[in-house]
Amino acid sequence: MLDLTPEKHMDRTGVLINPCKTCQPVGALFAALGVRRCMPYSHGSQGCVSYHRTYLTRHFKEPAIACTSSFTEGACVFGGGPNIRQGAKNVFDIYDPDIIAVHTTCLSETIGDDLNTYIEEMDIPDGKYVIHCNTPSYVGSHVTGFANMMAGFIKYLAVKGKPTEQVALFPGFVNPGDIREYKHLLKRMKLKNIVFPDCSNVMDAPMTGEYKMYPDGGTTIEEIRALGSCRKVLALGRLTSEEPAAQLKRKCGVDFSLLPLPIGLADTDAFVMALAALNGGDVDAVIEEERGRLVDLMLDANPYYYGKKVAVYGDPDTVLGLTRFCLELGMIPSYVLTGTPGETFVRLADSMFKEYGRENECRAFAAKDLFDLHQLIKDAPVDLLLGNSHGKQIAKAEDIPLVRAGFPVLDRYGHPSLSIVGYRGAFALATKIADALMDAFDRNCADEDLDLVM
Amino acid sequence: MSAEILEERRLSIQRKGGGCGGDGMRCDAASVAGAVSQRACVYCGARVVLNPITDAFHIVHGPIGCASYTWDIRGSLTSGSELFRNSFSTDLQEKDIVFGGAVKLTAAIDEVMQQYAPKLIFVYATCIVGVIGDDVEAVCRDAEKKYGIRVIAVKAPGFSGTKSTGYRMACNALMQLLTPHADQPKAVGVNILGDYNLAGEMWIIKNYLRDMGIPVVATFTGDASYDTLIKAPTAQLNIVQCAGSMMYLAHRMEDAFGIPWMKASFFGVEDTSTALRQVAEHLHDSQAKERAEAIIAKRAPVAEEFLQRYKAHFIGKKAAIFVGGGFKAISLIRQFNEMGIETVVVGTQTGKEEDYEIISSLVNPGTIILDDANPAELETFMKEKGADILVGGVKERPLAYKLGIAFCDHNHERKHALGGFEGVENFTREVNLSLNSPVWQQVRTGASYHLRAQAPAKQVPRLLGHRSKRVGA
Numbered sequence: 001m002l003d004l005t006p007e008k009h010m011d012r013t014g015v016l017i018n019p020c021k022t023c024q025p026v027g028a029l030f031a032a033l034g035v036r037r038c039m040p041y042s043h044g045s046q047g048c049v050s051y052h053r054t055y056l057t058r059h060f061k062e063p064a065i066a067c068t069s070s071f072t073e074g075a076c077v078f079g080g081g082p083n084i085r086q087g088a089k090n091v092f093d094i095y096d097p098d099i100i101a102v103h104t105t106c107l108s109e110t111i112g113d114d115l116n117t118y119i120e121e122m123d124i125p126d127g128k129y130v131i132h133c134n135t136p137s138y139v140g141s142h143v144t145g146f147a148n149m150m151a152g153f154i155k156y157l158a159v160k161g162k163p164t165e166q167v168a169l170f171p172g173f174v175n176p177g178d179i180r181e182y183k184h185l186l187k188r189m190k191l192k193n194i195v196f197p198d199c200s201n202v203m204d205a206p207m208t209g210e211y212k213m214y215p216d217g218g219t220t221i222e223e224i225r226a227l228g229s230c231r232k233v234l235a236l237g238r239l240t241s242e243e244p245a246a247q248l249k250r251k252c253g254v255d256f257s258l259l260p261l262p263i264g265l266a267d268t269d270a271f272v273m274a275l276a277a278l279n280g281g282d283v284d285a286v287i288e289e290e291r292g293r294l295v296d297l298m299l300d301a302n303p304y305y306y307g308k309k310v311a312v313y314g315d316p317d318t319v320l321g322l323t324r325f326c327l328e329l330g331m332i333p334s335y336v337l338t339g340t341p342g343e344t345f346v347r348l349a350d351s352m353f354k355e356y357g358r359e360n361e362c363r364a365f366a367a368k369d370l371f372d373l374h375q376l377i378k379d380a381p382v383d384l385l386l387g388n389s390h391g392k393q394i395a396k397a398e399d400i401p402l403v404r405a406g407f408p409v410l411d412r413y414g415h416p417s418l419s420i421v422g423y424r425g426a427f428a429l430a431t432k433i434a435d436a437l438m439d440a441f442d443r444n445c446a447d448e449d450l451d452l453v454m
Numbered sequence: 455m456s457a458e459i460l461e462e463r464r465l466s467i468q469r470k471g472g473g474c475g476g477d478g479m480r481c482d483a484a485s486v487a488g489a490v491s492q493r494a495c496v497y498c499g500a501r502v503v504l505n506p507i508t509d510a511f512h513i514v515h516g517p518i519g520c521a522s523y524t525w526d527i528r529g530s531l532t533s534g535s536e537l538f539r540n541s542f543s544t545d546l547q548e549k550d551i552v553f554g555g556a557v558k559l560t561a562a563i564d565e566v567m568q569q570y571a572p573k574l575i576f577v578y579a580t581c582i583v584g585v586i587g588d589d590v591e592a593v594c595r596d597a598e599k600k601y602g603i604r605v606i607a608v609k610a611p612g613f614s615g616t617k618s619t620g621y622r623m624a625c626n627a628l629m630q631l632l633t634p635h636a637d638q639p640k641a642v643g644v645n646i647l648g649d650y651n652l653a654g655e656m657w658i659i660k661n662y663l664r665d666m667g668i669p670v671v672a673t674f675t676g677d678a679s680y681d682t683l684i685k686a687p688t689a690q691l692n693i694v695q696c697a698g699s700m701m702y703l704a705h706r707m708e709d710a711f712g713i714p715w716m717k718a719s720f721f722g723v724e725d726t727s728t729a730l731r732q733v734a735e736h737l738h739d740s741q742a743k744e745r746a747e748a749i750i751a752k753r754a755p756v757a758e759e760f761l762q763r764y765k766a767h768f769i770g771k772k773a774a775i776f777v778g779g780g781f782k783a784i785s786l787i788r789q790f791n792e793m794g795i796e797t798v799v800v801g802t803q804t805g806k807e808e809d810y811e812i813i814s815s816l817v818n819p820g821t822i823i824l825d826d827a828n829p830a831e832l833e834t835f836m837k838e839k840g841a842d843i844l845v846g847g848v849k850e851r852p853l854a855y856k857l858g859i860a861f862c863d864h865n866h867e868r869k870h871a872l873g874g875f876e877g878v879e880n881f882t883r884e885v886n887l888s889l890n891s892p893v894w895q896q897v898r899t900g901a902s903y904h905l906r907a908q909a910p911a912k913q914v915p916r917l918l919g920h921r922s923k924r925v926g927a
Contacts, residue, residue: 004540010569014561015513016521016545023519041488045581045612047495051523054848063829063852070487071613076585083487090488095830106517107581107613110551137517138546138582207897211833211856339518371540390525393539 003397005374017371018390020313021339024135024145025103026052027173029066031149032101034197036218039097040066043084043113043132044105059408060176060203060416065213067091067100071107080113085122092125095213099221102132103149109136129221131156141340142407143240143315146173150197150244153224160252161229167278168230168254169195170244172237172261172317173407174421176204176217181419182236188284189275194223194230204417228252234274237261237317239344262421263321263429265294265328271422290423297427298329301434306330308437313337313373313387314406316345316366318420322386322405323349325426327356329433331384334362335376341367370394384437401436405429463489466825470814490828493803495612497580498524499620502866503699504576504608504627505538506530506650506675507683511572513542515559515590516580521545529652529866534679542566546582556588563597563605573680575605576627584611604680606630617778618698618804625703628674629710632686636711641688643669644733645713647704648696649720651676652866655873659695659720662730662874666745668737674700687711691736693718693729698779698804720873721785721881722792723757753875760879764886765794771889774799774841776827776850777864780809786845786864787816789881798839801827829853843889858897860888 025042029052032040042049049068056064067090069075069083084102091100102115115132124130133152135145150170169186171179179200186193201217227233227248233256235241245256262271268291276283298305308331312322316338326333336349349364365372374394385391385402389410395402409415419425442450463486497520505512505528514521521543532538544550544558563575575597579590590607597605608627610620644663649656656676663670672678672686692704692715704715716736718729727750734743773790777783780802787797797817801824802809813823822835829850836844836859844854847865854861862884864872870880 004537004570006569010565012565014544014558014563015565016518016543018525018541019518019522019543019545021518022522023517025519045495046491046493047498047612047617048519050491050494050498050849051519055523057849057852061852063849063856065490065829067488067490070489070491071581073614076613087488090486094488095490105581106519106546106551107585110582110585136548136551137519138551139548141518205856207856207858209858209897211829211853213830393526 003393005371005378005397007375007378009375009379010371016369018369018374018393019339020337020368020370020373020390021141021143021315022055023106023137024140024142024148025105025137026055027142027145027147028101028103028133028135028149028152029053029064029145030056030142030173030199031146031153031197032066032103033064033202034199034218035099035101035153035224036220037098037214038218039091039095039100041068041087041091041100041102042066042105043069043080043102043108043115044071045107046070048105055408056203058410061413062203062205063211064203067095069108076107076111079111080108081118084115084118088122088124088130092128097214098127099129099131101149101153102130103135103145103152104132105135106137109134129156140342141315143173143317143340147240147243150241151247153196154227154244154247154251157221157224158228158248158252159225161226163231164192164226164229166192166194166226166230168227168233168248169193170233170235170237170241171195171197172240173315174261174318175407175416175419176200176202177415177417177419178421178425180417181422181425184424185272185275185287185422188287189272189279190282190284191275191279194227195219196224196227228254230254232257232278234259234271236271238320238348239316239340239342260324261317261321263318264325264426265291265298265423267321267324268421268423268426287423290427294423294427294430297430301430302330304434304437305430307332308384309334309382310384310386311335311337311373311377311382311391313370313385313391316340316342318406319387320345320348320352322420322429324352325429326386327352327358329430332358332361334380334382335373336362336364337368337373338366339369374398383440384433386433401440403429403432403436463828463831467827467831468810468814468823470817470819470821470823490830491826493826494617496614496617496620496623497578497610497612499617499699499804500578500608500610500624500627501620502528502650503621503624504675506532507574507576507678507680508532508538509535509572509679510538510574510576511542511566511570512538512576512578513544513559513562513566514578514580515544515555515583515588516546516578517582518543518545520578520580527866528650529868530650530676531652531654531657533657533677537572551582551586554586554588555583556590556593559588559590559593560597563593567597567601573603574631575603576608577605578608578610580610581612584609584614604631616804621699621804622702625700625706628683628703629706631683632707633710635684636687638685638688640690641669641671641685643671643689644691644693644737645672645674645686645689645707646670646676647674647692647694647715648698648700649673649676649873650696653868653871655720655871655877658871658874658876662749663733665749666730666734666742668733668739668742674703687713689713691716691733693733695720696779697781698806717781719781719785721782721877722789723754723761723875723878724788724792725785726874726878727754757875757878761793761882764882767886767890768794771795771842772798772840774832774836774839774844774859776801776824776832776844776846778803778847780805780813782864784809784812784816787813789878791816793882793885795843795885797821798841799824799832799835801825801832833857843885858894860885860891860894862888
């Protein structure tokens with residue numbers, strides 16, 4: 001049995017079991033892949049980048065390119081300067097990107113490599129760029145790395161200018177399908193925009209019969225420069241996008257609105273209202289219809305959601321969005337958990353529980369692992385798991401249906417191109433949740449309880 | 455992508471000339487800085503070798519990433535404990551980096567011991583541990599004293615060499631485990647080294663040996679457990695399957711316990727038959743030899759007949775191989791030869807010079823041989839040589855698919871056993887499925903993704919009905 005979790009709670013300060021997070025560099029690498037003709041570059045041992053590429057490939061089912069400084073023992077003693085000088089030269093010579101986005105690793109951070117100086121002293125070909133950010137693996141999580149890489153791009157590239165009519169959108173740590181949904185909403189709301197970073201058509205590039213090392217998608221360098229002259233930034237994901245938005249405000253004075261990821265009804269409403277505030281108050285009729293269809297579904301299927309207990313786990317902003325949607329559906333998010341450290345997550349979740357009158361039935365945890373979650377579930381079970389693929393073992397051990405959402409989904413296909421944001425994303429998610437709950441009922445019920453009509 | 459090759463990489467790429475013999479392939483070295491290497495690190499090498507030991511606690515001492523990326527990804531099956539499919543880490547934080555992580559590691563071991571009763575714990579020292587100077591070995595020694603179990607440090611900082619270095623570190627850890635058990639009376643039977651029981655392949659080999667009347671003492675490390683491993687010094691012979699990872703252990707066991715070794719490959723009819731015969735010969739066991747012949751006589755024709763039925767589907771097909779070790783590449787070339795498929799590109803992550811010599815002797819002139827290839831090189835040469843199928847691992851799969859080339863996973867993600875006579879059928883079926891899936895008709899002709907080019911040039915009125923007809927036409 002794939003279950004080593006004892007019921008009795010284990011107090012742990014030393015060992016983490018079955019993580020609900022991974023390290024900063026993979027998030028940084030993912031962010032850099034959302035920039036056109038960018039080569040992500042890991043300043044550390046060669047294993048890091050191999051793991052990150054594999055991890056991203058396992059989720060997206062797409063190639064994920066990146067280079068490495070390929071540290072040796074010598075580099076650890078004398079510093080990785082020669083490695084990155086040679087590495088960057090090789091990258092420009094052979095892979096010809098427009099920009100190299102360097103992130104650090106636990107190793108290069110600890111030996112104290114100064115990337116600012118290395119890059120300043122670097123011989124960079126005309127018209128090309130090298131930027132960097134610090135991503136010590138022992139701080140935060142992959143989400144932190146994603147935010148740090150965004151801030152790195154902004155720090156190096158964004159230029160203050162006369163405000164244009166463009167709106168900047170920071171998408172949060174989401175899938176290409178989600179970005180496509182944002183763009184649909186932006187287009188319907190007739191807003192000129194820059195989405196940064198933009199992994200659509202990069203990490204879900206269509207099949208064309210040829211391999212493009214740099215797929216057609218991604219935010220361009222020009223667009224990143226132009227972030228500095230946007231009239232407003234909509235920073236989605238309170239815990240992911242605040243740092244880069246603050247960086248842009250510090251550097252170029254661009255105001256930002258910090259919003260939750262638009263998952264579910266209320267948070268999508270907030271996003272659409274923020275868009276309406278920028279386009280003069282006009283909400284497109286098609287969006288109204290999408291919202292109406294979502295509410296219609298929530299009404300039709302309401303008895304099947306109401307009172308169902310759910311455990312939501314994964315990345316902080318995604319989990320907060322999913323949690324609110326569960327509450328909107330009448331479900332009880334008994335356990336809401338992220339591996340990423342930070343008490344803001346717990347505070348935001350707790351206030352959400354209060355808002356829906358569920359504060360006595362729901363608990364939120366940051367910096368916890370899936371072993372904790374499993375112990376909680378053994379203590380008092382739930383009807384549904386909502387999160388990434390790593391919940392699979394718990395689902396099997398406890399015979400609980402699992403709806404996959406968030407990062408990573410390693411064991412299923414197609415998910416990165418689907419969306420969980422916007423009204424349409426919520427519609428798809430609500431359908432999946434009802435399917436999972438009702439399938440579980442059908443599978444386990446007595447013959448006389450198997451209903452064809454609902 | 456351009457067909458340019460990094461100057462530093464030229465020595466790691468060879469085009470086989472008329473003769474044979476590898477003339478100084480640059481291999482077994484660190485990747486070139488700035489290359490998009492397909493290769494992993496020392497930690498990765500150590501982790502993949504030890505991970506299948508089912509009832510050990512594998513505690514990764516470092517920040518969370520190294521543990522996250524290696525959680526339950528190996529595809530090694532177990533007949534006993536499922537413990538190894540969980541992920542344990544000390545999840546080092548900034549304060550641990552400043553003040554040292556030894557306290558946290560000690561706490562981790564204490565917590566594990568309070569809740570469970572393992573006989574064996576491996577502690578993997580990752581990049582950062584070496585740099586901040588944690589004395590992992592001292593922590594392990596103290597824990598051994600305190601709890602009376604084995605707690606073994608695996609020295610695997612990523613930067614301290616290549617993946618092959620990691621294999622050696624894992625083998626050293628295994629020797630540390632075995633050495634106190636050196637003085638046991640010899641038993642009848644063999645150890646199997648370098649099979650990780652992916653999709654149950656170790657069980658296939660064990661079944662053959664059982665049918666030959668040869669007991670298996672210990673397995674390294676597929677479906678292994680503490681209790682079987684410590685009996686390993688009593689075996690008469692070590693059979694080494696994945697030489698890349700385990701040759702070093704075979705040498706060390708020969709020195710320490712006097713166990714002779716033989717290399718064997720259980721991939722393909724030819725190699726499997728040879729392996730079974732040679733095991734019996736090495737043991738000077740005429741009865742086992744007879745039984746091996748009986749197994750071969752029964753199984754080989756069935757597998758070959760199966761292969762024959764599919765051969766018509768493979769005529770004129772060309773294969774590219776990019777795998778971890780040299781020995782596996784060699785087996786695959788032989789297997790493709792049996793199937794009538796020509797190998798046109800072959801590369802490994804960790805092949806040794808002698809491996810490349812054998813590879814060179816097995817392939818046709820013009821075949822491209824690569825060490826530590828990157829995607830650009832794989833693409834260039836697969837296109838140039840017109841490969842129809844790539845055999846590789848997870849990172850290579852999407853690349854193959856993007857190029858419209860079929861793919862067969864011969865790595866951790868394989869879902870069917872590819873070893874033994876059973877494996878011949880599975881491999882043939884998989885190669886056939888992948889090569890002849892109807893999806894290639896969509897992908898290769900290009901028809902499906904150039905609708906605009908096919909649409910009638912003249913603009914029809916943009917009525918909805920018309921438009922949908924046009925797209926469907």
